[in-house]
Amino acid sequence: MPKWHRQLGVVCRTCRIERQKLVPLSVLQRRSYATPVSTSGGSKDDGREKVVILGSGWAGFVLSRRLDPKKYRVVVISPRSYFVFTPLLNDTCVGTLEFRNVLESVRKRNGKVEFIQAWADDISFADKTVTVEPSVLDPDVGHALTGPRRSYAQQSTHHGSGLPKGFIAKDVQLGGTGKQQAPTFPVRYDKLIIAVGTYSQTFNTKGVRENAYFLKDVKDAVAIRRRILELFELARLPIVPEETKRYLLHFAIVGGGPTGMEFAACLSDLIREDISRIHPELLQYIRISLYDVAPKVLPMFDAALADYAVKQYKRQNVEIKTSHHVEELRKGFPNDPEAAKNQDAQVPNRVYTLRTKEEGDVGIGMCVWSTGLMANPFVAKALAHVHRYPASSAHITHGDVTEPADRQWSIQRDPKSGSIFVDDHFRVNLIADAAEGETAENAPKAYMKDVFAVGDTTKLMSGALPATAQVANQQALWLAKALNQHSDPEPFTQTPGFTFRNLGVFTYVGSAKAVLQGPNTDREGMAKGLKGWIAFLLWRGAYLTMTLSWRNKFLVPMQWLAVKLFGRDISRF
Amino acid sequence: MPKWHRQLGVVCRTCRIERQKLVPLSVLQRRSYATPVSTSGGSKDDGREKVVILGSGWAGFVLSRRLDPKKYRVVVISPRSYFVFTPLLNDTCVGTLEFRNVLESVRKRNGKVEFIQAWADDISFADKTVTVEPSVLDPDVGHALTGPRRSYAQQSTHHGSGLPKGFIAKDVQLGGTGKQQAPTFPVRYDKLIIAVGTYSQTFNTKGVRENAYFLKDVKDAVAIRRRILELFELARLPIVPEETKRYLLHFAIVGGGPTGMEFAACLSDLIREDISRIHPELLQYIRISLYDVAPKVLPMFDAALADYAVKQYKRQNVEIKTSHHVEELRKGFPNDPEAAKNQDAQVPNRVYTLRTKEEGDVGIGMCVWSTGLMANPFVAKALAHVHRYPASSAHITHGDVTEPADRQWSIQRDPKSGSIFVDDHFRVNLIADAAEGETAENAPKAYMKDVFAVGDTTKLMSGALPATAQVANQQALWLAKALNQHSDPEPFTQTPGFTFRNLGVFTYVGSAKAVLQGPNTDREGMAKGLKGWIAFLLWRGAYLTMTLSWRNKFLVPMQWLAVKLFGRDISRF
Structure with a gap:
């Protein structure tokens, strides 16, 4: 009697236990599968x-x-x-x-x-x-x-x-x-x-696109982890002079928002908890500097919480340099005019120079850049x-147009940021190029369904x-x-529109502490915010319940536990 | 009263609970540490x-x-x-x-x-x-x-x-x-x-050093994992023709030793257990070919075990091609003479051609090379x-030399493989260049202490x-x-010399099965070997008890469990 194998549902008439686990590739290959990704295909073909x-x-x-x-x-x-x-x-x-x-x-x-x-x-x-x-x-x-x-x-x-x-x-x-x-x-x-x-914002600062480490995608993180460990390995070489060690182990972070600040906190944790035991003789050379052009870091937090955060950073020897203007990031030592001129050369040059208006040239090992979005x-x-009028999609909301196909249409965007303007149903809106007697204000408008x-x-x-x-x-x-x-x-149009529900902002400040800005911003006091290790536990717990798959809901706490028990892995490859 | 902080033993007179966890970097930096790695330093300086x-x-x-x-x-x-x-x-x-x-x-x-x-x-x-x-x-x-x-x-x-x-x-x-x-x-x-x-052996086969994927170090594994996932992603593109899909998803493995065979088994597991659910429409294009120049694979195993292994591979559609001679591995399609001539060009060419004496040119997506050591x-x-005589180290064992410093000395090595000859105490041996009246046989010899x-x-x-x-x-x-x-x-010389205790050989053959060749090689039958899932469990258990750190003894089973529960991660970065 035929049996259905659980795995992939392959019928096997001479069923043996051994086969239940092993569906040969040849069997799999003979099956027929759902249509592959169709690039064309009419509407609602299935x-x-x-x-x-x-x-x-x-x-x-x-x-x-x-x-x-x-x-x-x-x-x-x-x-x-x-x-x-x-x-x-x-x-x-x-x-x-x-x-x-x-x-x-x-x-x-x-x-x-x-x-x-x-x-x-x-x-x-x-x-x-x-x-x-x-x-x-x-x-x-x-x-x-x-x-x-x-x-x-x-x-x-x-x-x-x-x-x-x-x-x-x-x-x-x-x-x-x-x-x-x-x-x-x-x-x-x-x-x-x-x-x-x-995209990541560099404000077109000279050399940043080529030489900075960003913090947006996974290859950025891979590169940063490799570089941090590389810098310590380089500084351990007995032939490297003292001054170069100071450059190598000077970490510069640009951007005082939550991402940059959290990176500084994580880096400080790594140094205090792991590097201090692996490279104790290098601790004297380490510096972490955080630059921001604004007079304050973490602007989205209440003053009390931001002050608490800044105090934590100070205790971890993160130097916060507000009101600093970064002018250039280049390869080479600070006092090497030859390298400064010859940035395209393939000459290996693994120390960077960061120039700010306030401090001039500073030798650094790496610059992590996190100054927002563009x-x-x-x-x-x-x-x-300009777009042709999408007759089947568009629904005219403003203006009186008899032949919309005769007009030229553009997407409605914010002139300043370039963002797409959407209504509270996230529909993309069209605006007709102003004809005679029309202004941008009264030009015909439509949304796409x-x-x-x-x-x-x-x-x-x-x-x-x-x-x-x-x-x-x-x-x-x-x-x-x-x-x-x-x-x-x-009926979609009848649905009540989107409203944002502010759930608060977390930032990790290092040493198993975090700050949490509550939903209400009326600044009545600390009741609206949390700080310290309670905020930290909330911070971790909140992330675990979020978008992670079951795999990662399982692996993330295991990894946290392993780091707690055995420290961070410092193999570099 | 001063207290010792557990962490790093820093004395703190005004001890607060908050500080116990947070030793500021500045405090760490003021400590003095053990001497850094000394490159010189007299004998026994500590x-x-x-x-x-x-x-x-x-x-x-x-x-x-x-x-x-x-x-x-x-x-x-x-x-x-x-x-x-x-x-x-x-x-x-x-x-x-x-x-x-x-x-x-x-x-x-x-x-x-x-x-x-x-x-x-x-x-x-x-x-x-x-x-x-x-x-x-x-x-x-x-x-x-x-x-x-x-x-x-x-x-x-x-x-x-x-x-x-x-x-x-x-x-x-x-x-x-x-x-x-x-x-x-x-x-x-x-x-x-x-x-x-x-090092890894390529037998100077044309193009292998440049184009093959090896299996020796961690960056090799990173490259192989990336490439496997890349090939499936490429083959999913709707613009790629059928024939190219067949090339892309043809995996060639060269070398029928345990490493190559285990890789084939792991690849087949990945395809049956994960790819079959993620890219079912690609299964029809997949081929795994394993080439070896010898008439048999897994030569270190008894015939019964090797036959069992080969049977397992056949069921997983791994084509084992023994007595095949690989002549060349090059970039480009099999029928592209232009690419064959222009191997140094930076033109992107992501299909490879493997040429064997028996089959001629075959289009493949990648070639994993594992043919032993050099x-x-x-x-x-x-x-x-030639070396100066190390007067303080050497101890003359053969021949009568009054002034050893006047002779020229070499390391004793196997003339065929180039390996260093060592005695059963792993001491490196010296041999004097044959003088007049001496042959290599009776030339003075010494070991280094x-x-x-x-x-x-x-x-x-x-x-x-x-x-x-x-x-x-x-x-x-x-x-x-x-x-x-x-x-x-x-006294070291008096220690009984090293003897090797053969603990048997494991090879994983896929689908949670392994073969284990027992310590004795008298081939009396299967009692000396094990096969199937019992061997597989032994195989995993044996590795867990071995050289791994506690961190990995903890993380490896967690990872195995996660794969069992949720499948393998197929993100490519």
């Missing part, structure tokens, strides 16, 4: 609407997991194949957590979420397609993005990357955003959700140009919200719930 | 003999942990700062374990083992010094070594590495093995232990030249042992014990 999500950050990833797979076929398009649990990224830089503890794969085992690893290049709202460019071999993926992408040609020469001849079927169009033509292909959508996030160039480039934008890259028309994980997460949860309830535009 | 160990593999690492720190000041010199638990390295290639689960830092928290991250360049037995070259910035460290090191100049140009001007104190000598002069410094020893291990060039280069060699790079005069972790481990344990008992040469 009875479900196809929702394409651009991005795999807090907004895009959360949406992909919350949309009802019975109702929607979810396709995520993102240059990277994982989601980063950013609040714990600092912990991985110093080895308190492992890198994979803060990553979640976008692909799901049951195939409920489809995925294409690619950059979105362009959107045609009228044709309901996104043009994408594969990013599997792009070496920049995984690092913080700080400006326009390097062209394909540049990448190919440097890293041997890109999709070569023979990889691409003959009928594929060449296009792409780089200087050299790259293979692109269109992906159809029924509903589109833009959640592409933002607009995503995709939004500026792909969404800024099937194009949404969430997360850092958007600005609510009702008022800007902070660009935080909490906001993106809440927006994604709201939109997923609303779309699961009403897939048709008409 | 009452202990200085034992310098070259290498951090199975022999060197185990020795460094077992030598009595009360008796010896242990200094390890190795290009990498960690020990790799090689039997579990395959598991990290597919995500069954994490990379750090199989690494142990050479540095110890209590400072009982000193460490210098450097290549050994040369030894002067007469002066009792080793000349070393720092390797902290060497990008090749962490990868399998397959031939002579690239010169400093080459490295600097390619990777921006090497120690630049300003890093090095002014009185440091320049030397080194590269074409360009690199900073080196001498390290004095009282006793020297050579445990530098071997002699370490350090042994050939640094130890082959304070220079030892252990592990893969040695050959016992009493007969060769297999170059395995088990042998190196037992040798290191014996030598550590003998040196802990008798540091003076005279």
Whole structure:
């Protein structure tokens, strides 16, 4: 009698126990599987609407997991194949957590979420397609993005990357955003959700893009962890002079927001708890300097909490240098004019010089840069140009237009930040180019019924919200719930709009202490905030209950326990 | 009343609970610490003999942990700062374990083992010094070594590495093995232990060094894991033609020893257990081919066990191709003569072609190479030249020499393999260049009382042992014990010599099954061997009790459990 094997449901007539665990590859290969990711495909070809999500950050990833797979076929398009649990990224830089503890794969085992690893290049709202460019071999993926992408040609020469001849079927169009033509292909959508996030801000400070370590993605954390351990290993070499040791072990952090401050705290923990036992003779050379252009750090916290944090940092010998203006970050020693001139040379030069207006040139081992966000160039480039009127999507809300297809339409964006303006249903809005007798004020406006934008890259028309994980997460949860309830535009419009519920802000300040700013900002006193180890326990507990998978809910506490018992791992590879 | 803080023993007169956990960096910095690693220093400057160990593999690492720190000041010199638990390295290639689960830092928290991250360049037995070259910035460290090191100049140009001007104190000598002069410094020893291990063998097969993935060190495993996931991601792109998918997902493994076979088993596990659920539509394109030049795989196993293993592999669709001769591994598609000619070009070309005598050109996605070991060039280069007679170390055993300093002496080595000949006390032996009337047979011979060699790079005069972790481990344990008992040469000589105790050979064959070849090789039948899941449990249990630290004894089972419960992590970064 035939039996069903539990694993993969393969029928086997001559069933033996041994076979129950081992389904030969040949058997698996003979099975037929669901259609692969379709790039074309008509609307609702399997009875479900196809929702394409651009991005795999807090907004895009959360949406992909919350949309009802019975109702929607979810396709995520993102240059990277994982989601980063950013609040714990600092912990991985110093080895308190492992890198994979803060990553979640976008692909799901049951195939409920489809995925294409690619950059979105362009959107045609009228044709309901996104043009994408594969990013599997792009070496920049995984690092913080700080400006326009390097062209394909540049990448190919440097890293041997890109999709070569023979990889691409003959009928594929060449296009792409780089200087050299790259293979692109269109992906159809029924509903589109833009959640592409933002880039890291450098304010175009000289040399920062090339020489700084950023704190946004997992490869940044990998690079920082390697560099920290490398600096100590270098300083231990008996041939390295004293002065060079002082440069090597001077850690500069730029940016006094929660990310930079938490990194300083984690670095100080690493030094006090582990380095002090492994390299005690190097402690005398270590300095941690935190620079910020503003007169105060942690501006989002009440004065009492911020003061407490600053006091903690002082005790850990983190020098907080507010009102400092960083002018340049370059390779080489501070007193080496030759190196300063010759920044492109391949000459190895592993000490950096940080120049501030206040202090002049300072020799440092590394500079960690965390000064906030800038607009995503995709939004500026792909969404800024003029669009054909998407007749099937748009719904005119302002103005009287008889033939909307005769007008030219743009996405409504915030002129200052470049963010996409969305209503409280996260619908992307169109505005017609002002015709004769019209001003921008009274030009015709429309919203699109099937194009949404969430997360850092958007600005609510009702008022800007902070660009935080909490906001993106809440927006994604709201939109997923609303779309699961009403897939048709008409009842969806009736749903009450999104409102943000401030759950407070945490910042880790080192030595198992944190500060927590409560939801209310009326500054009546400490009752609205928490500090010390209670805040720290809350901080850890809150993260554990959040977006992490069961795997990481299990592995993160194990890793914390291992670090508590045995210290951090200091192998460098 | 003063209290001692538990942490780091800092005295604090105004002790508050808050301070007990937080020792400010400033306090730590004011403490004075033990002398840093001294490169010179007279013999027994702190009452202990200085034992310098070259290498951090199975022999060197185990020795460094077992030598009595009360008796010896242990200094390890190795290009990498960690020990790799090689039997579990395959598991990290597919995500069954994490990379750090199989690494142990050479540095110890209590400072009982000193460490210098450097290549050994040369030894002067007469002066009792080793000349070393720092390797902290060497990008090749962490990868399998397959031939002579690239010169400093080459490295600097390619990777921006090497120690630049300003890093090095002014009185440091320049030397080194590269074409360009690199900073080196001498390290004095009282006793020297050579445990530098071997390199990976490529038999100079064309293109293998440049294009193959090796299986020896942790960066190899990192590269393999990345590549496997990359290949599936590429094959999922809708623009990639069918034929290219077949090339991309053809995995070639060269070498039918335990390492290559275990890798095939791990890869097959990954595909059946995880890829089958994540990329079911790709299963039809997957092929795993294992090539070996010999007519049989797993030659160290009894026929019954080897047959069982081969049967298991067949069921997992691993094609075992014995008696196949690999002639070339190159970049590019099999039918692309242009790519074949232009191998140095930076053109991205991410399909490889493997040419065998039997099959001709075959398109593959990656080639994992594991065909055994070759002699370490350090042994050939640094130890082959003529040495001054080390008057204080040597003890003449053969021949009648009145003025040994007038003769020229070489290290006794196996002329065929180049290994260092050692006696059963692992002492390195000298032989005088044959004078008039002498042959190599009756030329004067001596052993050195304070220079030892252990592990893969040695050959016992009493007969060769297999170059395995088990042998190196037992040798290191014996030598550590003998040196802990008798540091003076005279009683040490009286210790009974080393004998190898064969504990059997394990190989994992996939699907939670293993084969275990028992200690006796009289081939009386299966009683001497074990197979199936019992062998698998023994295999895992045996590794857990071995050289792993408590941290990894804790984390490895947690990771195994997580994989069992949630599957392997497939994020690629």
